[in-house]
Amino acid sequence: MSSKTVTVPPAEGSLSRRGFFMKLGILFNGFAAIVLALPVAHFLFSSITRGRENGYLSWVRLGDVDTFPEGETRMATFRNPLVMPTDGQTVDTACWVRRIAGDQFQVFAINCAHLGCPVRWFAQSGLFMCPCHGGAYYRDGSRASGPPERGLFEYPYKVENGVLTIQAGQLPTPGDPVASLTSEKPPCA
């Protein structure tokens, strides 16, 4: 057996049996890599692909309309529509609800439009203030001062049978202010 395996150097340009087999091996591994890469990529980027069809947003109940006095701004909390078993308290989200009059509302994200810190409402001066970099907003959410380049993010809302619901489910960020995409523009804009 061993005497028969003595290699004969291949002629210039021709393909030896071993060389061919190595190339086939590389090709076969490439095929295996592609077969594996597709599911891995799908797994890795699933958090993006799901969001593309707005799969994250849904209508969330905030509470009875009557719990929000007219002319006032109150904090409300809701549970994020998508919950994973390991999320703990992080799925509980806060927002600011301003009841203008009757069924007319404005629901603001808690996140500052600058870098996402939690803004606080000061009823006496009618301002939202951010503790991080000092952004301030008026009661209608429009920018008052500081580093933010826009007003507060707003959730689309609807009132049905005396219950206030908002469309939520995604962290609003300056580059992706999901919350305000479908809502009416604030009166000042």
Add this chain to the structure above:
Amino acid sequence: MRVINMRVIKKIGEWFDHRLQLAAPIREAAEHPVPRNTASWFYVFGSAALTVFLLQLVTGILLALIYVPSAGEAWSSLQALNHQVALGWFIRAMHGWGSNFMVAIVLIHMVQVFLFGAHKFPRELTWVIGVFLLLMTLGMAFTGQVLRFDQDAYWGLGIGASIASRVPIIGPFVVKLMLGGPIIAGATLSRFFALHVFVIPGLLIAFVALHVLMVLKLGINEWPMPGRIVRRATYEAEYHALTKKDGVPFVPYAIGKDMFFAAFIILTVAACAFYFGPFGPTGQPDPTITQTAPKPDYFFLWLYALLSLLPPSLETPFLLIVPPLVIIGLILLPFLSGEGEKSWKRRPIAVVTVLLIAITLGTFTRMAQFTPWSPHMNAWSGDPIPERYIHGTTALERQGALVFQVKQCRNCHSIGDTGGQRGPALDSVAVRLTQDQLIRQVIQGGGNMPAYGNNLSPAETTALVAFLETLHPAGQNPARDAARDLVLSNEQRPAANVRDSTVGPR
């Protein structure tokens, strides 16, 4: 007996080395000749960084025995480490302080290498890999802060997401990839755990090995002499001649100071851990608790300050353009100045650049410890106006002081050194602005001040401005509009304007 023991050990050693064949290359590496004057205290920071990295590996593994990387339980597992597990607090403190020391030592090492010209030919690639090691060290610092899953970590992730979202076109996708979902939640912590514990440490180990290998292969940078010029054509021969003429084996001649400093650093980290204790965790990562003012860890404070002080329109371009430019600049540095003088004594621009960067980062870091740009959220209810400012004032002015307090003006304006510093201190505002200017500023805002027109009744505005007009140092008259005084002199003056200007505070 002793001799037999030694002989047995030697036999076992030989048995292993016959199979491993590692003794010869290890001895060669240990005894490779280095220039005599590199056995200096200035050359200990590289090995110190390696020492702290190993310390981080060990303490990190120890923490992983208890820590639970789940958004629902991470915070309570840290509490258990702090309070329930024997010396858990100490291991946490060692890891936290080790992290601070590692960033600091890597930066010092980098400055020393740059000032001693060690990045020049033929050590360009060693420098480039060093730049990657710095970035990975900062990456470890940030991801480590996230694993301390408390309020600061939660809102810090929000800041990271807000910055990432500003990248044109792909920003929103980057955010979802970073968070592992639509919000900061369980998946976010899990992937930062994977980064902090598997991905970045794996890369770090590989790159550290390459970095050290290149130091061994290319030799330790000789002590730079002013006038000794690096040329690509001749340097390696010169270095070889130097190590031959005036070289010593690395072990045992040069390693002594490294070993001493390594032990010193470990003990210093342990002492800091023992006296100052572990970092946090602060409040629970509950997004509905908004009574918080999140702040990054020490080595990102300069960025925190920068994000507050940049003009809003410059912020996004700055965030997206400057960091890549800095990284590219650092990588290109050894290729742009690969030859020439090594000594810092003949490289004034290099020295000035290092000083400028150090002073800038230091100043921003210092400012971020005071955060003068943040409103004091509780000043309006917690810092009363000092008594001397309302002593001997009229009822209207006192009412104004009340308006000043209740309308949260104090959150941004200090009086008598208490209150926020977002806006100017108002102790002598009456000297700067006339009555009309005060009214205009309060109603319309401007500069960096919100307009209060919708939130003050005419009566409240009148009272507030009357109070503000009393704010001037004794002996310094409040600003007056002469033309207006003339008009008013023909009418009956309002009571608030006839007060003797010397009856002010102080």
